[in-house]
Amino acid sequence: MSPRQVAEYMFDQDEFSQWMNIKLIEVKENYCLLEMLIRKEMINGLKTVHGGVTFAFADSALAFSSNNSGDAAVALNCIINFTKAGKEGDVFRAESILVNDTRKTAVYDIKITNQNEELIAKFVGTVYKIGKKVIDL
Template identity: 70%
Template sequence: MSPHELAEYMLQQDEFSKWMGIRLIEVRERYCLIEMPIKAEMINGLRTVHGGVTFALADSALAFSSNNTDDASVALHCAMNFTKAVKLGDTLTAESILISDTRKTGVYDISIKNQHGDLVGSFRGTVYKIGKKVTSL
């Protein structure tokens, strides 16, 4: 399977990412760009998007980029900075780029932007390669 086909395969089994409304925009080996509309159910008591939603979008980007070669990886450590509030009606994109790759780990930088191209969050995720194939799990 191609990287895009593997990401589609994963998305079809990922009920949470589907609930969030995530769409795959571009997928290449160890890279992805995904998109998500903000829904009313994602708004917190301050009338902005709950930080966990933005984190979850970045985490999904990490999963789709780090697993799209069929070598299964799981998150080992993730850190997020929130740089701008997200509001109802926004559409977010998350772009995941591999910055370091070893035999057992990978490190990815994920930029989350709104529909105006404003950076709303930055995320760094480290994955551990579990030695299994995505398609055989």
């Protein structure tokens, strides 16, 4: 299966990413670009995007980029820095890029921007390769 097919296979089973209404814009091996519209139910008490929504969006980008080779990987450690508050109606984009790859782990940089290309958050995710195929899980 191609990286796009693996990502689509995963997405079809990922009810949470579907609930967030994530769109797979571009998928290449160990890379993805996602898009998501910020809806009313994603807003917190300060009328900005809930941090958990932003984190979950980045985590989905990590999943779709780190598994699209067909080899399953799970998050081992994730760090996020929020740089700008998002608002209802914003369109977030998450770009996940592989920066380090070893036999058992990999590190990805994920940049989340809005429709004006302003940086919303920077996320670094480390994954552990579990030694199984995505389609076998």
